[in-house]
Amino acid sequence: MLGAREHPVPPTTTEEVTVRTHARPAKESRFSRALRRLASSNAELESEELQQQVREAGAVPIQTCEDRQQVALTGTMATVTLTPRCGHPALEVTLRDGSGAVTVVWLGRRQIQGIEAGRAIKVWGRISCHENRRVMYNPRYELLDVTTG
Numbered sequence: 001m002l003g004a005r006e007h008p009v010p011p012t013t014t015e016e017v018t019v020r021t022h023a024r025p026a027k028e029s030r031f032s033r034a035l036r037r038l039a040s041s042n043a044e045l046e047s048e049e050l051q052q053q054v055r056e057a058g059a060v061p062i063q064t065c066e067d068r069q070q071v072a073l074t075g076t077m078a079t080v081t082l083t084p085r086c087g088h089p090a091l092e093v094t095l096r097d098g099s100g101a102v103t104v105v106w107l108g109r110r111q112i113q114g115i116e117a118g119r120a121i122k123v124w125g126r127i128s129c130h131e132n133r134r135v136m137y138n139p140r141y142e143l144l145d146v147t148t149g
Contacts, residue, residue: 051098057122063099067129073102073136074122074144080115095121102127102134104141120144 051061059074075097083092091112093104104123106112115121125139 048098053097053120059097059122061099062095062097062102062134065100065102065127065134068126070124070126072122072124073097073127074120077115077117077119077121080117082110091115093121095123100134102136104136104139106138114143 053074057074058072060071062073062075065071065073073095075095077093078096078101079092079094081092083090085107088108089110091106091109093115095102095104120143122142122144123136123139124141125136127134127136129135
């Protein structure tokens with residue numbers, strides 16, 4: 001904290017003002033990045049890559065979603081299963097984005113063309129919490145190309 005007689009020194013040039021207001025964190029050096037990759041497990045690296053894709057797609061991280069929130073999520077389909085509910089088919093997908101997981105359920109469907117484990121997808125809908133897990137029913141979806149994320 002500054003005392004009554006101490007005053008911050010104002011910047012002397014416009015360039016100094018620009019540097020102070022638009023300062024960004026320094027990029028990680030190649031050596032630091034390589035060292036971190038060597039020390040990390042495959043799961044941690046995959047999680048980090050998925051989280052980067054979520055940021056690039058402008059989606060919400062699953063971990064931050066709250067009950068009854070309308071969200072757009074993106075990630076990789078980890079599992080795809082057919083689970084009957086009350087005698088009717090339901091296609092269930094576990095979607096992971098590196099921060100968490102959500103179960104996506106399409107009621108009344110046995111299969112959907114393109115829905116397969118390992119594929120990237122973006123879904124839009126209302127998320128809910130059921131039995132301490134996040135669930136999304138009958139969302140709109142877009143299958144993503146592996147190269148575009």
